Amino acid sequence: MYKVWLVSGEEIWVLIHIEIQSQYEEEFQKRMYIYNYRAFDLYQKPVISLAILGDEKADWKPESYNYSLGGCEVSLKFPIVKLLSYEEKWSELEESNNPFAIVVMAHLKTKATRGKPGEREKWKWILIRGLYNGGLDKNQIVRLLGIIDTMMKLPKKSQESLENKIK
Incomplete structure (x- = not known):
């Protein structure tokens, strides 16, 4: 948990949830959502969720979870870092x-x-x-x-x- 100040000068507390996932997991997005809401439920503070993906599936980019039922909608969109994409940026990593x-x-x-x-x-x-x-x-x-x-x-x-x- 971190205390941060917005550009406006407002002080807020933020929870940062980072998942490091080294292999494909079918229900990964759901787990991200569950951990996000559990952290919010426990601390009643905003939660930032971030996924670091170390898998080998170039096309697997889970960045949201949502469902809707009976007029109710739930959604979580989260940023991802796909380590595999850094292969083409090798010289930048070296420098x-x-x-x-x-x-x-x-x-x-x-x-x-x-x-x-x-x-x-x-x-x-x-x-x-x-x-x-x-x-x-x-x-x-x-x-x-x-x-x-x-x-x-x-x-x-x-x-x-x-x-x-x-x-």
């Missing part, structure tokens, strides 16, 4: 100083190298090297290393090979 850019790149390369340990090791090494050239502080680098390591799992031999390169 970005935003730590989330490296997380998006790691996610995309994790998906692209599934079942290809040699390729994954190569990309993991490239991404790790990029951390040190990105102007990040030591704390940010350590945290991002942990995220990359968690996302981009390697077979034991490949991981050992990578660790030797890092040393």
